[in-house]
Amino acid sequence: MIEIDDITKTYTGTTVVDRVTLAIQPRSICVIVGTSGSGKTTLMRMINKLVTPTSGHIRIDREDIAGIPAYELRRRIGYAIQGHGLFPHRTVGQNIATVPKLLGWDKKKTADRVDELLSLFQLDPAQFRDRLPHELSGGQQQRVGVARALAASPNILLMDEPYGALDPVIRAKAQEDLLAIQRKFGTTVVLVTHDMEEAIHLGDTIAVMDKGKLLQCAKPAEIIANPATPFVAELIGTSERPFRLLSLAKVSDHIEPGEVTGEPIEASASLRDAYAELLWSGRPSLPVRRDGQIVGQVTLNALSRLAARPQ
């Protein structure tokens, strides 16, 4: 649990973060959304003491971080940033081994962990371990950056616009990887982004910031249905609201009995994908397939009702 308690940060008269109070539940993904200059990155960087708050407290598992030496705290918290920040003169393996080495792990344990993480991110250890970062593609560098952040199995992972530099296809893949890894390790993730789409896709909770103030912190469905201020509504995009709402649920949760023919949709797809497919193919309903079996249908009528504003 990360408790941000009445945090303010002022730089020579300008208030960048203004009395923000926020609790981040353990083993969840909290996405901080805002435009540039909203103070979202500053707020995140105070969690690992890269920025010192002007006033207020931050507690991690009820321990005030003010009392922990910065370098010690940072070794316990994973940190992945836009543009990956890999050390260009060190190999992929040495980059990932950075924190284990700082913590004094023995060679065998470190090497095993490096190979485990490389495999986890679908990078063949034998092939990638001894390469230098500049020999990798952007997507691979980003994965190594996250692998480095996770090397010492931290409970908390901070991510600052980690996918900002990636093209849409690789970004979608990286987001799926993050969700899978977060589920596997139960890491508490704090992710900063300016992309509401990304926030709704990844976040268990979304915190919206503007001009240093926290405007709203709630579950994605709540933010979409009841934006606290006009700015939050604008960030979601009024014309996007029904589709964003549909993107939160899976086809598998809304299967109706009934037999229809035609090209089926997978039960694991989002309702938004199902809706798009219904509209595109001009059909009133789609058969749903799970593990190769047709298990029912999903209908345009049902989806239209689900896309309406929750009462």
Add this chain to the structure above:
Amino acid sequence: MKPGNLIRLAVFALLILFLAKPELFAGFFSLFTKNSQPAIYNQGSLLDITLNHLAIVLAATVASTIIAVGLAVIVTRPFGAEFLPLSRSLANVGQTFPPVAVLALAVPMLGFGTAPTLVALFLYGLLPIFENTLTGLTNLPPAVTDAAKGVGMTGWQRLIKVELPLALPVILAGIRLSTVISLATATIGSTVAARTLGEVIIAGLLSSNTAFVLQGGLIVGVLAVLIYDALSALERYLMARTGQLGRAAA
């Protein structure tokens, strides 16, 4: 092998041959003598003088490197930032002082010989290395320095493991400039009786023997070009290894 490297190798071989057996070149250098002057320097072994010249340059450059890099590291740490302007002006003073003036001032204190030359070369070599180390340490990619902090490295760990290795090619460029300047400046040391290749040039000037002047000048020139190229190659290798070829070197 590239033609440039072939030429460098040939020139290096020629230099070694000349230093080992200068009499082989007597025919060539006698073209520049008049009235049956000796064609080859005859007041000492050219090899010994060259090695001594190199030793003085090496000692001065090593000393400048240690002090300049040390100073640059101190003034780029938070506790030393106040001394940045002061150390910059000190290094600048070292550079604006003509080496002859340093020699003249050092002789009364240190006597004739190698010592005042070493002091002059040391002071002269400080600025390029200091400036380049500063540039190297302050122009690191921000994402990398941020990551170094974020993973929990202490200040010294960041310096040793990240900042210095990444700044190394730029620092090396400073050492290269400093070495080449020292190689040339060391010849002046012979005016205060340091045993350098300046001795050969001065002997030639005193006896109007162009052959001596040429020999001293050519050896210094060829050494400077070869050392410059070798250090440039090392920088390029380091830049390529760390994927920073795009970064400008001074």
